[in-house]
Structure formats: C-alpha cells, structure tokens
Amino acid sequence: MTVKRVWHGWTTPENADTYEKLLREEVSVGIEAMQISGLRRFEMMRRPLADEVEFVTIMEFDDIDAIKAFVGDDYEKCYVPPAARAVLKRFDELSAHYELLEARTY
Template identity: 65%
Template sequence: MPVKRIWHGWTTPENANAYETLLKTFVFPSIEAKKVAGYRSIELLRRPLEDEVEFITVMTFDDLDSVKAFVGEDYETVYVPDRARAILKRFDDRSQHYELIETRHY
C-alpha cells in the first residue's frame, strides 16, 4: 500500500523564496539522485502566515520498506540537509507517515 511521508518546515518571510529555490534546485535533486526503489514523487506546499512561511513536503513511496531505504530503519528520521537547516526558522524533527487509502480524480 502506498505511503505518504509528510514534513513541515518554517522560514521567515525574508528567507521563503531562497528556501523554495534551494528545495527545487538542491534538495529535491539530491533526493532523486539517491534513486531509491519505491520512491514515486514529492510535492511542495507553501503557506504564508503572519510572521513566517510554512512549507510542507509530501513524498510518495510504494511502502514503508521504500521509506526505510531512503532514511534507514528509524523511518521517521527527517532528511534536512545542512544548507536547508541554515535557512529554516524551525522544522518538524520527525516525519509523519500515512497509508494512502484512496485517491479520486475528477
């Protein structure tokens, strides 16, 4: 059963564009370069708040074994490269995982 891996990070409004660019040009390509069997996709969500900007990544894997191949046996471990940590204001210290039950397209 497919698994969605969800993670949240927050930046200051001043760092939001730089962080988005870093994700698109460095973090996501570094994930793809790992060529993890069972990794299917990553989605990026962005939401401005009063004094910070929230980012959410949603990764799709075939199953938990695929997630473990990505980050190890402790599969809730986050993947946040140092370059990203330097821009982030704060972030989840653990990723959440959900079984994908159904997707409907209209």
C-alpha cells in the same frame, strides 16, 4: 500499499524564496539522484503565515521499506540537509506517515 511521508518546515518571510529555491534545485534534485526504489512522487507546497512561511513536503512511497531505503531504519526521522537547516526557522524533527486508503481524481 502506498505511504505518504509528510513533513513541515517554517522560515522567515525574508528567507522563504531562498529556501524554496534550495528545495527545488538542491534538496529535491539530491533526493532524485539517490534513485530510491519505491519513491513515486515528491510534492512541495508553500503558504504565507502572519510572521513566517510554512513549507510542506509530501513524498509518496510504495511502502515503509522504500522509506527506510531513503533514511534508514529510524524512518520517521526527518531529512533536512545542512544548507536547508541554515535557512529554516524551525522544522518537524519527525515525518508523519500515512497509508493511502483511496485517491479519487475528478
């Protein structure tokens, strides 16, 4: 089984580049340093909106147990380090989890 962990955060246009740099250079690097067994992929996305910028992360895990190794038994709770919280305007308090049914590559 593969599980996708999806999370959204929003920041101001003025803080968007700062948050992107933090996400690339600290948050993702910190997660990689945890060497979580069962973590397979970490995707980061960004899109501008009218008055804010939305970021989405999708993490791919082997199963729920691998997610619990990352954040604990309350595996839906978000993982947002203090430095990230400082520049985000708002964010999902809970991450959504989806079982991957099929993936096609063209």
